[in-house]
Amino acid sequence: xxxxxxxxxxxxxxxxQAAVSQVLEENSGLIWAVVRRYYGRGAEPEDLYQxxxxxxxKAVQGFDRAYGTQFSTYAVPKIxxxxxxxxxxxxxxxxxxxxxEQSLAIYxxxxxxxSRLGREPALSELSEATGLAPEEIAVAELAAAxxxxxxxxxxxxxTLESTLADSAATEEALVERIALxxxxxxxxxxxxxxxxxxxxxxxxQQQCARIxxxxxxxxxxxxxxxxxxxxxxMG
Numbered sequence: 001x002x003x004x005x006x007x008x009x010x011x012x013x014x015x016x017q018a019a020v021s022q023v024l025e026e027n028s029g030l031i032w033a034v035v036r037r038y039y040g041r042g043a044e045p046e047d048l049y050q051x052x053x054x055x056x057x058k059a060v061q062g063f064d065r066a067y068g069t070q071f072s073t074y075a076v077p078k079i080x081x082x083x084x085x086x087x088x089x090x091x092x093x094x095x096x097x098x099x100x101e102q103s104l105a106i107y108x109x110x111x112x113x114x115s116r117l118g119r120e121p122a123l124s125e126l127s128e129a130t131g132l133a134p135e136e137i138a139v140a141e142l143a144a145a146x147x148x149x150x151x152x153x154x155x156x157x158x159t160l161e162s163t164l165a166d167s168a169a170t171e172e173a174l175v176e177r178i179a180l181x182x183x184x185x186x187x188x189x190x191x192x193x194x195x196x197x198x199x200x201x202x203x204x205q206q207q208c209a210r211i212x213x214x215x216x217x218x219x220x221x222x223x224x225x226x227x228x229x230x231x232x233x234m235g
Contacts, residue, residue, distance in 0.1 A: 009071060012060050023060060024053060030072055031056055034079045041087050047104050048083055054108055055082030061115070069185065077183060082111075105130050106137055183230050191226035198223060 011019035024031075031052040038048055059078035063071055086107055109129040113121035123134050130137070184195055190212065197208045205219045212219065 005071070006065060009060060009063060013063070020057070020060070024056065027056060027072075027075070030075065031079055034076060035083065037080075038083050038087065043087060047101075050104065050108070051083045051086050052079045054111060055079040058082065058111075058115075102130075102132060102136065106132070187226055187229055191222050191229065194219060194222040195226045195230070 008019050008023055012023045031049060035045065035048045035052045039045065043051075055078045056075055059071070059075035062078070063074050086104070106126060109126055110121055113125055113129060117125075121129075123137065126132075126137055127134050184192055187195065193212060194208060197203045197211060198205070203211070205216050205223070208219045209216045212222075214222075
C-alpha cells in the first residue's frame with residue numbers, strides 16, 4: 001500500500017468528503033467483487049452495493065496502520081459482514097420492492113446513527129434521518145423481520161469452524177474464511193492463541209492452559225472474550 005493511499009485513508013477517516021468519495025471510487029471494484037458473491041439472495045445488486053459501501057466506510061473508520069495488514073484484507077470482511085448481516089436480518093421473508101428500499105434506508109440510517117451517537121438511535125431520530133414517519137418505520141421493519149438466526153454458536157462455539165467446513169467449496173465460504181482469518185488476526189495475542197489452539201488444533205481447555213501457562217478458568221475467560229470479539233467483528 002502506497003503512502004499516498006494511506007494518507008487518503010487518513011483524510012477519509014477524519015471526515016474529508018472529497019477523500020471519502022475518492023477512496024470509494026478507487027475501491028469500487030473491490031466492493032463489487034464481494035457483492036457478486038451474494039447475488040440471488042433476494043436483494044438487488046444496487047442494494048447490495050450500497051450495503052457494501054457502508055461496510056467499506058466502516059473499514060475506513062476502523063483501519064489502523066499499526067495492524068500491519070493491507071487495507072483490502074481488512075476491508076473485505078467488513079464489506080461481507082455488512083451484507084451478510086442485512087441478508088440475515090431482512091432476507092428470510094419476501095416483501096415488496098418499496099418496503100425493501102425503506103428497510104434498507106432504515107438499516108443504513110440506524111448503523112450511521114449508532115456509529116455517531118454511540119448508542120441505539122431513538123425512533124424519532126430514525127424518522128428524522130430517513131424522512132419516514134414512525135408508523136412507516138414500524139411497518140417496514142415488521143415486514144422485513146426475520147426469525148432468529150439458526151447459526152448462532154453454542155456455548156462451546158463449535159459452529160464457528162463447522163459452518164465453514166460444510167461449504168468449503170463455495171465462493172461464500174472463501175469470503176467467510178477471509179473474514180474469520182482477519183478477525184482472528186485482530187484479536188489480542190492471548191485470545192488469538194486460545195482460539196487457534198481450541199478450534200484449529202482441537203485442544204481441550206486443560207491442554208490449552210498448560211501450553212499458555214495459565215489456569216483452565218483463565219482459558220475459559222479468554223475463549224469467551226475472543227468469541228464475543230469474533231461475533232462482533234463478523235457482524
